[in-house]
Amino acid sequence: MAESIDKQARIQVIGDPIEELPTSIDRVDQWDIYKYPSVLVNVEPARQDEILLKIRSDELRRLQPVFCVSRSKMSDVLSDGYLEQMRHRIPSIIEKLSLLHKTPHPEPLDLLAWYCWPRSHFHLTPVWSAIYQKGYRYPLLDCLVGIEANLALMRAVEHHLLLPGKLIDRIRLCRNCQSGRLNYVDVCPECNSIDIHLKPGVHCFVCGYVDDQDVFIQSGVMKCPKCSTKLRHIGVDYDRPLERYSCYSCYIRFIEAVVKARCHDCGEVQSPDDLTVSTISEFQVGKLARQIALEGSHLLHLPLAWGAPITVDHLPWLLQWTSSNQNRYGGDNTVMLIWLSNLSEVKIDLGLLRVQERLKELVKRMQGIFRETDVVCQYSDDILILLLPHTSERVWEALRDRIASLSEVEGLDKLEVVVQVQALPVPEGKKAEDWLKEWISTVTHYDGDVS
Ligand SMILES: [Zn+2]
Ligand SMILES: [Zn+2]
């Protein structure tokens, strides 16, 4: 029995061999995934985490089934389970991995889909550690996509590749640098000094003087330092002021200290109410994962065959340059934004290949509307930015209507096309890049005027 599992699933052991799998290797780079598609890690916990991180970051081995004998900090988030789950999980992962439509140089979302779709047990789980600036991170994302992890997570959720699952925690972060390494400290409400002390005070009824009790005690007798009255009876000669605290920096007395959060990373001092609240969740596999896994990349490269296509990197420069020219020599120039507002839903409904087909058709029709001198840029998967030189308000109003009517054409009826225009120049003192970003975020969060 033991031998047949070995043959069928071909599992490589890293670390100490176990009874049913008697041969083993010592290092990740000795693991030949073509001979042994799966691996069982059997080492002490600290080394196990190192090995798991290495496997999931390794371009050749990162998607393979990985199991552990014992638990470690990272084993739940980076492995596929433990010895007892190994037998029934391996066959389905291996089978689905063989169905993946892989492309060279995958984009982060593609890679994520290739990883999570073959695993029916998949959960993207956060791990807390003091070394992480925010407190929590998703080690699997860090391994698979590296520095783009946060952005990739945001986009994966936006595109229904990952769905938020169980809520794990709610955290507060520095408003300035998003660090979770904060110290909550009570300070003087007047001067913000932390040098404050709980000190009993005395209020003299005769002259009204208030100060720390120490000041009133002279040779063991309580005597007002101002009017020299001996204070014998509380409630008759004196009482205790409500201000229990004393500040050693500005010497005021006060009732309650103020709590401030000081960021260990950037030094920003803020009130707890000003901290950024952020929720930390687990994530599950969403619908788009299947589409990407079986049909290839989720990125739709529009076949922009007309006008002068340029890349996103050059767009702000061009807008700035056109604006400067316009400021100096006059004329009319217009920027047009075309947003396919429900593209991610349509992708899930129709599948990537059919969406790509329809977009090709859409672009072909657009081609008939624009001129050779118009500049076109695929700003993102679902946004096109066009620069229409020498175009006045009257012309672009007409264009806008014609583009909006494109989606009424058969086969594109599900696609919602939002068209917005802005006249150049970019306002004085504003960077074209910021101006463009602001505009795009206003439009894409805007739910009126959907043509
Ligand atoms: Zn007094
Ligand atoms: Zn003070």
Ligand SMILES: [Zn+2]
């Ligand atoms: Zn900070």
